[in-house]
Amino acid sequence: MAIARNIVNIAITAAEKEGAKKITRVNVVAGELRGIIPAQLIFSFGLMAENTIASGAYLDLEITPLIGKCKQCGEVFVVKDYCYVCPKCRGEDIQTVSGIELRVKDIEVE
């Protein structure tokens, strides 16, 4: 719910800056690690958007996979099942490159 509220707020702030009257679509990028359940977020977004200029806006959710980078050999790979082990050198010193972000990529307005 808090995430949905944030998204609505960010979208409204951006739309108001452009002088828009209505938000028709919000494109969101969310990392896999956020554990977002798309159907749930879309539902919450709809509730939060009620009685705002984002009411009825379509929420497009792009889930980015969890990607790690091995600090030993530099290998970049998709982390599966939270297994932070380099597939190349078996190193365990892994840096998270992607998969934790949450941002509004862009919005479409009228």
Ligand SMILES: [Zn+2]
């Ligand atoms: Zn490695």
